[in-house]
Structures are given as C-alpha cells and as structure tokens.
Amino acid sequence: MYYPPKQPVMERKRTMAYKALILGEDAAGLLQPLQEAGFAVEAIAGVPDCTAEMARLEKMGPVLLCVAARQVEPAIVSQLHGTLDCELILVGDHKAQSRFAGLVARGIGMYLRQPPELKYVSELLEDIHQDAEAASRKGKARQQTVAMDQFGPLYGSSAPMQDMYRFLRRAASSDAVLCIHGESGTGKELVAQAVHAYSAHGAEPFEAINCAAIPTELVESELFGHEKGSFSGAVAEHLGIFERVGQGTLLLDEITEMPHGIQVKLLRVLESGQFRRVGGEVDHSYQARVIAATNRDPHEAVRSGLLREDLFYRLSQLEVRVPPLRERGQDIVALSRLFVARFDEANDRRLTLKKDAERALLNYHWPGNVRQLWNVIQKACTTARRDIGAPDLPLEDDSAAAGGDSQDSVSIPAGFTLRQAEEVLIKSSLARHGGDKQRVADDLGISLRTLYSRLERYSDNAAR
Template identity: 45%
Template sequence: MFDTFPDHASQTRHDNVVAMPVRATNATQRELQRFGTMYGASPVMRDVFSLIERVAPTEAAVLVVGESGCGKELVAQTVHQLSQRAKEPFVAVNCGALPASLIEAELFGYEKGAFTGANRTHPGVFERAEGGTLFLDEITEMPLDMQVRLLRVLETRRFTRVGGEREMRCNVRVVAATNRDPHQAVAEGNLREDLLYRLAVFPIALPPLRDRGDDVLLLARHFLGELNREHGTRKKLSESSEAAILRHPWPGNVRELKNCLQRAYILAEIWVDMDPELPLPGMGSRPISRPGVLEFEVGTALPDVERRMIIATLDKFAGNKRKTAEALGVSLKTLYNRLNEYARREAHYATA
C-alpha cells in the first residue's frame, strides 16, 4: 500500500462539512465526526479526513485504496464537495462492471451510426463530468489497451468519440479507486505503471471497518437513527446486538454493516436483534472456516452453492475477475452477469 502523509488535524467548518470533536474514548459517550458524506471517530478516520481536507482544494489526482464496501466512493464525493468544482457534476463509473467492448464508448461517448445500435450521439463520462469530478472505481479492472487511451486523455485533456473525427477538449478532475494493492496489480500486469503514477499523485489508504475500533458500533447506532427518522419509529439496538456488532470482523465493511442492520430493523418490533454470524434467509449455513475449503449442507440450493463458490473464488484472487472466471471455467461475461445479479439481490434485501 501507499504511505500516507502525517496528520495535523484541524477542527474546521465548511459549507458542505460539519466537523464535530470526539469527546471521549468509549463508544457510549463518543460522537461520530461528520466530514462531507463520511462519518468516523477513530484516529485512523480522522487521519483520512485530514488528508481529504488537504488535497480537496487542489487539482491533484487522487487514488483511493481500500477493501470493497469501506466507502471509497464517499471519499471521492467528499473530495468533490470540498473542491472548487463542487457546483459542477460528480460522475462515477465502475470500470469492473463494464464489458471490454463497451468501456471505450462509456468513457468517451460515440457518434450516431458508429456501430450497430448507435441510433443517437451519446456523450461519455468525460463529457458528462465536464468541469467537475470523474470517479473511476475498480481502475485495475480496466483492460490494458484502454488504460493506454485513458493515460493519453489524462495527459492531453483531449479525446475523440467512438466513430468521430473531431478531437474534443475536457476539463475534469479524476479520482480513482481500487480494492487491490496497486503495486501488486502492476506486478501482475493488471495496471500500467505509468497510469498508476498519473492517478496516484495523492494516494489515500482507507482503513477497513475492523481497524476502526468502536466506529462500528457508532455507525450502527447512526444508521439505526436514520431508519427511525425515515420511518417514524423508535427502535433500539439490544445489548446482545451491540456485543455481536463489536465482535464480528465485518469482511464486507460498512456496506455489510448497513445491510445487516436494515434486515434486522425490518424484522424488529422495538428491540433490534442482529447477529451478523447468522446466514441470510435461504442462503444455507455458513461454511466451516477451513482455508481454501467450502462446505455445504446436503440439500443446499444450487444457486446458493454457485454464489458462495463465486464469491469465495473472487476473494481468493483478491477481486481479479479475469483470474476468477478462468479458475471457475466460465466466461468473463458470465461472471459479470452473476455478480450483477447478486448485487441486485442484495439491494433488494436492503430496501425491502
């Protein structure tokens, strides 16, 4: 990972930011500090807030490194809010969710008639983010040939739509993100070294939830408070739930915490009882913890077996979808289709 800069935290107030001091050292008295779209009270998060505060007013490219679900897009949004570009668009694109055949058209747009089905001119994300901030998530999943084109655009501030001839100028600030060690991605041939150093003018390492101490409990209470205000309820976390929240390692980070809490909230009358160790309804039992081995109960539905196998293999290869698809013996397109299906299912549970 990248080294970060030393912290000289300051308590400041901006139009889009409310900073509140941490008042005590335990989760029952301490308050979350809100910084843009982010929340935290732990020293590691205060370091992150300090870094964002320093880099946001500049035009430096930012690379956010952190595990899936820990809030990398929130970092990008906060950088945008505190920048001189705050009144202009913020556009996000997940490089890992775009098929290789479509990523060029999504980035740079296309002209009418450029290919079959191009019935109109379509502006790409560089055009849609003009004057503002473009967030490129999962940058290490972008095909290498497209990384070459991206590097040229970042250096020249010029691009051409697919099927077009006129070179267009762009004025965007790029914030990129990855859930992998970028230097390892370079060594494995998944990220160009020249692009890495163009994107990582100012790197920010975002800590996983398990390294944020009591933030996990403070965040759970915060999310529950939001749900209560939204639905006009007064539900509370039980003591056993708070103990379980502090005990669980939260491999899915803040996203997992929020979704788990939402499910428990829906089922609760007054006291919210949540145990993140329990399997989701219809998902079967959790596998016994044996390195490199998944175990299933007889009778587990095949879609659930497939889902757990895909997720476990993806984790084994540190999020590298190409290697995951090869190991599972499926096409990259099939893998993306499955992952998109799981994401929609998770979103359904979260909003049900």
C-alpha cells in the same frame, strides 16, 4: 466576551490569520485549545446576540466559527456561513448531528462530537492556520473544511478515519489525480464524493463509472462517447462520461479491471487533457477532476499485470487507502447506532442496540465492511420487535469466515440446469463473503468482470 490568546505575544511563532468566534455554551469546550493555538476568541452566548451584531461580525475578517449545534438552528448556521468569511466547526451530540448532516455532506463545515478530543482539535487548528497562511500569501480562497467526525458523507471518529479526513481535506484543494484503494464495502465512492464536495468542483456534477461492469466493447464509448454511425448500433451521437461531467468530478471505479487497450487510451487522455469520440476526428478538451478507485492493492495489480505501470503512476499523484471496518474500533458501534436511527426515522420505529449486540458487532471481522454492516443492521431492525440483541444479528460464523472448519454447504436441487446451479453458487458465495465481489471472484476462479456480467443477467431475469 473577548478572550485573548494564552501565548504571550513575544512567544508566538506567527500571527493567526483567523480570529475565533464561539456561538453557544456547548461550544465553550473549544476555548482552551483555541487560546493555546494562538487564536483571539470572542464568545457570544446566544443567537439573538449574534444576529443583532451581524454588521459588526461581518467586519471581523477571516473567522473560525465554532457553533453549538444543539442550541442553534441549521438555517441560522447557513446564514452565518454565507455572510461571514469563515471556517465552520459544529459541536454537539448525535441528536443534534442529524439536523446538520445535510449541510456537512454538502461540504459546509465539519462536525465534532461532544466532548471534543483536544489533541485532534489542536492538530486541526494547526491545519486551518497553515491553510489560512497559504491563502493569504497566494490570494486564493480558503477551503471551508476540516476533518471531523463527519466529513462530507463519511462518518467516523476513529484514528484511521481522522487521519484519512486530514489527507482528504488537503487532496480536495488540489486538482491532482487521486487514487483511492480499499476493500469492497469500505466506502470508496463516498470518499470520492467527499473530496468532490469540498473541492473547487463541488458545485459541478459528480459522475462515477464502474469499469468492471461495462462490456469490453462498450468501455471506450462510455468513457469518450461516439459519433453516429461509428459502429453497428451507433444510431445517434453519444456523449461519454468525460464530456458529460463537464467541470465536475469523474470517478473511474474498479480501474484495475479496465481492458489494457483502453488503459493505453486513458493514459493518453490524462497526459494530453484531450479525448476523441469513437469514430470522431475532432479532439475535445476535458476539465474534470479525475479520481480512480480499486478494491485491489494497486501496487500488486501493477506487479500482476492487471494495471499498466505508466497509467498507475499517472493515476496516483495522490493515493489514499480507505481503512477496513475491522480497523475502526468503536466506529462500528457508532455506525450501527446511526443506521438504527435512520431505520427508526424511515419506519417510525423506536429500536435500540443491546450491549450484547454491540459486543458481537465489535468482535466480528466484517469481510464486507460498512456495506455488510448496513445490511446486517437493516435485517436486524426489520426482524427485531424492540431491542436488538446479539441473536437478532445475521452474522455468519466467525471461525468459518476466518478460514476455520466450516460445515456450510450449498444445496442444489436435482433437475437444476448448469446455469441455475451457477446462480445458486454465486449468490451463496456473495452471502458468505458479505457482498465482497472481489473475494467471490477470487474464490470462484473467475474475473470480476465475469462476476458483474452474471449478476446483471440475474437482475434482468428477476425483472422479467
């Protein structure tokens, strides 16, 4: 059935570059905002009607395809997306979302929980229209993405996440260097993966390197590679990550921990578009999209001398802050339910969160953010028999974590060596701060690089 736009033709500011196609009754909730946005809408009741009319639909030109996820199989959606010139919105509940999570994580469309939030939908429709107009003017391919409840590997429907999704959608259409900052555990690497998935580099490799976890003397070699015999131990040619990533996306994680000498060389590479292997005499060009990330405030890192100001300006052509979990409201409960569902699927269990557990999760301050939430839920699922209540959640005392009086202490057995005592102290501090390595390093008065070095040593000892 065809539905014309609600706006009279004379009152429209412009002609929509898209028509809208609604497939399935569950997606009918988008009819009103689509009409009010000026879309001409066609609704198709079911998949048989859609497949029978595929030849006609292919001739429609650019289409905004709105699909009821509960009523349509992922294979059909994938076929439609590959056949039609379309933007894709999936609408459904959490059960249907699990079937489409893989498609969305690869940058195919976006998922909107049911019922749709009309104000947000209207803003997204405006974004889609503006992008379609720009693509029409420039003759460029349109992006296949809109920020929704799932954006690539990211989940969340809170206002801070929706704002970030809209920014990331635009950032993905650019090759400008992006700086991502946020607290430990917020998902900065997932943000980078989302930008990669929706960008023109999405079919190419995604590579990440942790600048704090590499010994200082090896950082340059890991970034740019080295020639055989360029230094002691260089027994063969080694390709650095700038070379390995090709035309993909390169994430420089913990960029503020990079040695200053390497920061100078990185700046030169970013400005010239070329690098030279250690011990080499030939310049190589790189074609990757570069993204930097840090768990520090980059402006404060510049003021404190950790990050060169000139490098910061080059890295922050685009800049985004990942919101901490405590600012995301009901996302905490939604993510918890998602993590429980994943545990159930992997372990053939049927667990649920009780209301008191949800209240406890909402009231907690989450110093370790989503990473800590994941660990808490995994532990609770492992120990709970059926329903997960507040007592099942391994949450540290909130007043102690917030800076109040704490009776916590670290017990070090007599006879422990200094190295053993150090390991106990570091692991205890990690547990107290929910895995936030930056807070642990600050509390212990050591650098983040030193902390990573110690943790790597403990891991090696455990493997022996």
